[in-house]
Amino acid sequence: MAQYIDYTKYPFILSPGELPRLGVERPVVIVLRDSGLRERLINLVRSIVERAELSEDSCSSIEECVLLYYAVLDLAKATGDKWFQNRIALVYSKHASRSLDRESPEKLVILGRKLGLDVSIFTGEPNIPKLLLVSKSREVEFTPCEFAITVTSYLRVVSRRLIHDQTYSLVNNIVSNGYVFLDRRTFQRILEETVFNRVLEKIEEATPPLDSEDFKVLLAEIEKTLSEARRDQYARSKREEAPKEDRSTGLERGELLVDEELFPPCMKRIVDTIRSGGNPSHVERFNLAAFLGSIGLDAEEVLDYFKSTTDFNEKIARYQVEHILGLRGGKKKYLPYSCEKMRASGLCPVQEQCKGGKNPLAVYKYVLRRLERARREGQDNRGS
Ligand code: SF4
Known part of the structure; x- marks a missing residue:
């Protein structure tokens, strides 16, 4: 029909x-x-x-x-x-x-094809692959993956923004005979991403x-x-006014100086993505929020970083940031990933381990300690 x-x-x-x-x-x-x-x-x-x-x-x-x-x-x-x-x-x-959400599976496939995806559907087939899912309430269920999209088509879509999200990694999906088999929810997300790219x-x-x-x-x-809509967007980036060599790093007081130029490359890259109008992935947002919260920014200040993202939603972002900063729920304050996990998630942009530690927070503190030492030595030299 x-x-x-x-x-x-x-x-x-x-x-x-x-x-x-x-x-x-x-x-x-x-x-x-x-x-x-x-x-x-x-x-x-x-x-x-x-x-x-x-x-x-x-x-x-x-x-x-x-x-x-x-x-x-x-x-x-x-x-x-x-x-x-x-x-x-x-x-x-x-x-x-x-x-x-309201379209039939057949219509989803037609739309996918019109958007250039090489996709087929296997509704009613007895051997549709199923993915095992564990729900939040720890119930195990099998979800049918009736949408089959060629690996080439699939990778073309996910390689732009979803590459850092493990949900879309090939190892976490059913791949057989050159096709990735997806359930309806994931296929809809792929369609949404295809529209974004198009x-x-x-x-x-x-x-x-x-x-x-x-x-x-x-x-x-x-x-x-x-x-007019973006007038205040970059206001926060101007908050560093004093010259670096005269600023305290705050290490002794346990409050860290916030200086984006000194951020480790992984965090700098996420900030740059936001500032250049890009859309960081969920994992990138989590790590930046956890990093900023760990160096002493409060929820409002962390939120300011995300206000210029294209999909910013104050209510959702506030809930997530407060959760990461340990102000909600179980009050657990999250730390950014270790460097090893950052690397495994494709979030580390450098070849060699940064000096100073095995996670972005330790690396940043190390840079601040060096800055503090240089500042002290400068003062000693001026005093002698
Ligand atoms: S080595 Fe660690 S701190 Fe440095 S860029 Fe990679 S993840 Fe970030």
Whole structure:
């Protein structure tokens, strides 16, 4: 039976050429000519930037949804703003993900194929592989893995952001005859990730009409919206003002100096990912939060680090950070992984072990001790 696809939910699947009117003219040019559509486009950008969501009434027909989607991509490319680009990808992928919950398994496969995945389904087969799962209440269950995706297709999707998450590692999934077998929940996550990657690729390919005066006016308006929404984003990074050699490392008092430039490479890399508009993995977020909490930052200060991530959700992030800092539940304060575990999780960016210890916290303290010594020696030399 033919499967109907509601493209208002998945506008990224259609190319403009697949709709008669859009095949002739560029989407953003059509939008700019129509004041109603222009208004809708601005509202759409606002809801992406300010609330990280697509409102249900952001578009009302397939043609309109596709038009606005491609117009947003043009704007994203023209701003060159990585944070904005990642946020668009995230919002469209999360929006699609909510609709995927209600689709049949067959429809999920069709959508996967339209997104370029090499995937098949084995519903009703007697020998569907099953994955053993232990629930939180310690109940053991077997979940059928009826979605089979070729290893090549699978790795193309997970290699971008999910590579550090053990759930998606091949060794933790059923792999047979060149296919990875996934349960519905994991396959939906793979689809969501595929949408995220596709949106970013399409932004890269976009060719906005930079010579159009109307487009320039619209772009200026969007850039203003962007800068207003992100005004405080980097405020925290300016909190180190005094020159290093005159600052106490705080080692004697048990409060450590917070200086990102002295962070071990693994932590610096996660901070850089956030600052450049990237989206760190769950494990990276955990380790950065545990590291920052261990060097003395309070929950608010740790949260500040995550506020610029594209999917920041104050309520969820606060709960997680407070949990990691030992302020909730069992009151257990978590430490960052050991260097060995960081390496095994693909989070250590250096070849050789950093000096000073076997975990990022010990390494940071070692760097501070050296700084403290250099500071003292400097004072002694000035005094003699
Ligand atoms: S060796 Fe340890 S502290 Fe250094 S970058 Fe790797 S994980 Fe971080």
